[in-house]
């Protein structure tokens with residue numbers, strides 16, 4: 001079999017890849033919707049490097065392009081190509097992708113809520129508590145709920161004098177600085193209010209940055225010790241930061257019993273070696289669509305497991321093909337696996353243009369392993385075609 005082409009269309013909000021072959025099998029994958037305005041030409045940069053090669057030799061094809069990617073957002077094109085290749089390899093073999101990754105070690109895969117959001121009507125601790133109460137009642141019954149706080153939230157904008165610095169509200173987390181006493185106490189009050197609602201039914205994960213300074217990170221981690229916090233995420237470096245500063249993370253992690261989490265922006269297994277070997281964190285959270293793909297994610301999970309470091313993959317708004325990929329690889333991970341971040345389809349008609357997802361998708365925070373050959377879902381092409389923009393109208397031809 002040979003690859004004949006690569007396409008990328010933005011369908012709804014989701015950049016969607018299609019790899020075509022000379023045997024009529026197509027592989028699909030998706031990239032985070034926040035990259036939709038610029039990622040298409042970056043994906044197409046790789047086309048001539050993979051055409052003519054056998055898509056079922058996934059690693060051999062990915063070796064041709066892997067060195068041409070980088071930290072978020074520039075690892076997502078290589079990552080999405082890798083996942084579409086697995087879709088082809090699975091369809092060609094008549095097997096779900098988890099079989100090709102070594103087989104499943106669980107029949108249902110745990111996920112957590114970072115993306116099913118309920119609007120918050122204020123910025124005070126009671127508003128955080130009310131919001132958490134509603135999230136607890138979502139029909140998916142998520143067992144871990146993640147909330148953005150500190151620099152990963154509106155706090156720097158909403159709270160006067162939250163930190164010593166100029167507020168630069170921006171999607172790519174530009175704020176960084178020391179918290180004022182007022183800011184730090186507000187942060188703790190909001191966390192405590194949410195913890196009270198969580199009780200011990202639901203674990204609270206907190207996405208905190210990037211942008212906190214090391215002393216604040218240590219005192220926050222110490223302040224929530226012994227409480228029901230699943231992890232503190234990206235306090236120092238993280239989302240859209242093109243480096244890790246592993247030694248700084250090590251100092252936080254070694255100072256506290258609270259679990260420290262990072263990794264969603266990191267590209268490739270090599271960039272986890274120091275974090276894992278020097279015990280700079282307790283939980284790794286690579287995103288399959290930024291780290292280099294699902295085999296890359298599986299390798300990191302295995303290496304983390306050797307060091308008793310936990311795995312909770314990131315999966316922000318990667319759409320339903322991203323969800324399927326996370327289920328496939330999540331089924332194969334070792335016992336350090338906690339849960340993946342549950343991606344959703346946007347707009348809602350996405351659920352009408354694919355086959356293969358269970359209904360309901362999430363039951364008590366778990367998704368059943370998808371048994372269909374390939375990544376586990378496929379397009380209903382006639383239904384999907386009507387949502388293609390003029391620019392992309394030949395995507396399925």
Ligand SMILES: [Mg+2]
Nearest residue numbers: 207233234264
């Ligand atoms: Mg995050």
